[in-house]
Amino acid sequence: MISPKFLGRLGFALLFALQPGFAAPYPSFGTVQTTNSSGVLNAVINNTASSTNLFDYRVQADLANLVETLQANDTDIRVVVFSSGNKEFFIPHLDVDYFLPGYGFPDMTFPPALLWNISQLPQATIAMVEGRARGIGNEFLMSCDMRFSTTSPSVLFSQLETSFGFIPGCGGAMYLSNLIGRGRTLEYVLASADIDAVTAEKYGWINKAFDTSAAMKEYVHTLARRIALFPLAGINGTKFGVSAVSRPSREDIVQKAQAVITVLAQLPATQAYATKFVEATHNQSIGELELNYGQALLGLYNVTEEELTN
């Protein structure tokens, strides 16, 4: 039987679905700036302390606050559209400082629990991507209901964790295997390779790629407004059904994956690679390695593309 907990949550959603709509200004949270109208909340992730829109403690805390507000559902928001304030980077990856020797390894269940909560929101969630989304950046996209991007060469998706000696720790590769099949998932994820938007659309990694930013925005705006016409309870119930069969379990993402991450991330080899990475990126700032990690990582392994080919 369906859990009383779900019916409870549903009832709660219904209560507000029945209220007449209004568009009071929605709170913003530091690195996450919001605007709203017609039931659609636009949330722009803009970590101005980082040149690459790094997914650091600030972004995590601000997103957690936004999620809590959306869970409480005290407005008529029915659709959330996430985008980035940085046109070169959607989200580059998790703050690699966490993995440096002596940093004091943080509670690694916080990021996956945050992304799990995003996947669990009663509202429809749409990611609108410009720039790179690697590592937890791609896992953020996977945790949203839908993903759209432009075909700009700046748009690159990747789970880069294997190259660090660990694993996608927030379910990114698990979600991906539903979208593009386990074969292509393992090809891209084990190789820590970048995929461009056209190929990503072809395989189903993203919903659709648009030639221009304007075309993407018009499509997403219209789609979001359309979904926001409908009662929240139906949106929530439909998501609940689809997720029951196509989403990794919370246990797989938050407990099991983190047990593995916690072991792997504290290995000397992993910490040594993290140290090299932070040095080579001049503390995770814009440069060849952040812009072009899929190819540039070979330099950290002291090989060239020609050497791999021969």
Place this chain on the structure above:
Amino acid sequence: MISPKFLGRLGFALLFALQPGFAAPYPSFGTVQTTNSSGVLNAVINNTASSTNLFDYRVQADLANLVETLQANDTDIRVVVFSSGNKEFFIPHLDVDYFLPGYGFPDMTFPPALLWNISQLPQATIAMVEGRARGIGNEFLMSCDMRFSTTSPSVLFSQLETSFGFIPGCGGAMYLSNLIGRGRTLEYVLASADIDAVTAEKYGWINKAFDTSAAMKEYVHTLARRIALFPLAGINGTKFGVSAVSRPSREDIVQKAQAVITVLAQLPATQAYATKFVEATHNQSIGELELNYGQALLGLYNVTEEELTN
């Protein structure tokens, strides 16, 4: 271990698989007319009481009778090909009268149990689509093993339930997330959008789209006859294996989804929308709303496409 129940069913199937084939006329059931030859049963759904081939009580009862006959498997039928007698509508949706205030809300577990039983038939099941298949019409397609259509503009697929304030209640969106991934599933289902046959084939929603009705019929006929050469026990066992990993569970479809539907469908907002829909369609007869629901639903929400875009 495999359940004794399955091995029992298998043994039963084997018994008849070993019989020499014969082609006694197969029974027809009111709105579902059959013909058979060479182990292939053609079942045409033709609800002449409705201009849109509505999935009402009659169609449900007739299909349930057909399913019971096929389960008992007292002939050499190995493949069932479903089509529609109405070239504009495969099946438009469930009878919306069920959701009108004061109608006397029916047992909502009957339709999903019927579709579950179709998914569970020992025979291979193929849907050959001309016209629209929305709501439970698309869920019927999902419950078949395979789906083929023409590229005619009359062919449109949709799960339209979210626009009514409820959810696809027979597992349609759950099946779909295996076929096209959870991202595209949520895009189309949350938006209650129509998808055309060419895009549906590209994404994997349907197996294949054909330029002409004749080309589709030849392909499906040859495919059905070919499968019907093979022993029923192997067909049944192969379906059993594939379904074990890629079909939503009966509990998800019949118990959980119906618990949600039962709550949602009786909400005043849902009933008000159903009332508007039945009025605007002149009691579910052919017109702009039934022909073109994906766009025309905006009228019921009192918005235009231009307003959504701006």
Place this chain on the structure above:
Amino acid sequence: MISPKFLGRLGFALLFALQPGFAAPYPSFGTVQTTNSSGVLNAVINNTASSTNLFDYRVQADLANLVETLQANDTDIRVVVFSSGNKEFFIPHLDVDYFLPGYGFPDMTFPPALLWNISQLPQATIAMVEGRARGIGNEFLMSCDMRFSTTSPSVLFSQLETSFGFIPGCGGAMYLSNLIGRGRTLEYVLASADIDAVTAEKYGWINKAFDTSAAMKEYVHTLARRIALFPLAGINGTKFGVSAVSRPSREDIVQKAQAVITVLAQLPATQAYATKFVEATHNQSIGELELNYGQALLGLYNVTEEELTN
């Protein structure tokens, strides 16, 4: 929680991941010849006793020995690339002699347990296909992490078991339903149809198809070398996560499927078909039936393509 068994295996993998790499010659095993360099093991399946590279007892035993060596992981192998020594056949199917009357039906859990163990290897596994891969040949491909082929007309994939009156017994159709969806899986598997490389790539059955053998080898070589740069523990952990949500269970493949196979394979009808097949192929040697089974099987059923179409 994650099983202590997995963390144990992981710890074991880590131990060796931390060792400096070396490239001692790797053992070969009769029909499976190996070479290795830079962490990549090339394993060529070449059953010279068979003109079609038959998956007989020898190949099974040799692969089982290789798998045991890779599980023990006593070298720095991080990626295994499987190919065939026979350019017309990757693997044609299981030895059909097993199903002849009076053969003495073998333990049918050995092949699926072997393929399960391949899917479970800590190393990344890549199949590089030239020639036909049917039945257990395709199931072998499914049990690898990734699959690449040329577009040569000699490349054909198929689960042909339904035409014999049984089922894909090593999970082939189950894996396939993750890659190409349950609709196209049932279309091809129930029909025991061949699929060519271009269509297989389009649907996602294989990762990618290349115009030439040289192009495939360069791509796979570079991909394998790249993955082999990374620590084995991350490769293993990433595979573990993806498999947790997208791989059929060992119980589904080894227990349940074998319970069905054991019943079906001993039926008189199945044994009669196997006898016909072995006679018509002149004891499973090269000829029209092995080269072109997808069409030629109709001859064993005494029908022509024209008869099916009419």
